[in-house]
Amino acid sequence: MLRKPVEAALFDMDGLLIDTEVIYIEAMQQAARSLGREMPLDFCHSMVGVPGHECNLMIEAYYGDGFSITEFREHFSVHRHRLMDGGIPVKPGVVEFLDFLAGRGLPLAVATSAGRATAEHHLGHAGLLDRFTALATRDDVERAKPHPDVYLEAARRLGVAPERCLAFEDSNIGLEAAHAAGAMAFMVPDLLQPLPETRARSLEIFPDLHAALSLLRQHL
Incomplete structure (x- = not known):
């Protein structure tokens, strides 16, 4: 072998x-809800293994005009840190x-x-x-x-x-x-x-x- x-x-x-993948997905979904959007699990799974910059492009394309990736990343960071407070x-x-x-x-x-x-x-x-x-x-x-x-x-x-x-x-x-x-x-x-x-x-x-x-x- x-x-x-x-x-x-x-x-x-x-x-x-x-x-950490489950933490990232939960943080992304909560960040989307903070902006009045929903992020389906299938879409989250499509970003597994994809570098962050490319994920940003995928998210922007998914939600279209008027969606602020900067605001999304700010909310994502807050939720991710909260979810990781108990350790990794x-x-x-x-x-x-x-x-x-x-x-x-x-x-x-x-x-x-x-x-x-x-x-x-x-x-x-x-x-x-x-x-x-x-x-x-x-x-x-x-x-x-x-x-x-x-x-x-x-x-x-x-x-x-x-x-x-x-x-x-x-x-x-x-x-x-x-x-x-x-x-x-x-x-x-x-x-x-x-x-x-x-x-x-x-x-x-x-x-x-x-x-x-x-x-x-x-x-x-």
Whole structure:
């Protein structure tokens, strides 16, 4: 299943390491209501894995003329911070999974569509930041996912060829990026189920990180 040798592991952040996608969606829906609008769940799901700037363009196009994305982002920020006041939840199995890979001597990196300040804040507050040797963000690359740039940058920062990296994603867009980078790509779906093309690109699709760990114990 795995190409050998495996020399590193790369991770998406939102929806894979930390349970933030549901928080973002709730904050977006509440921000829309603050402006007298409704934001359907299907539309929210269409933005999973999409960088913030592109989400802004999608929202502006969805609501049309007269909609202020600036006001929306202000309300979104207020609601997001309120929802995160109790802490940023770590996805089940993350700590054990990272411990296992680190115990095998693999350097770990994050490859995220979030900006650097957001990534450092979220991972720091979740108690995960120090577990990663490198952090590649939307701020570090020219093109966002589904382009491979952020995965290529994460591998470069580790000094490892991307084809010798495991890559873990929760979204279809992210999996496309990891696969395009040449990494050994795996999906652990969060809010969205894999598309047929995602299944074709994935070495394996796991229901959760516990299942991923069980399989990797047999191969690493």
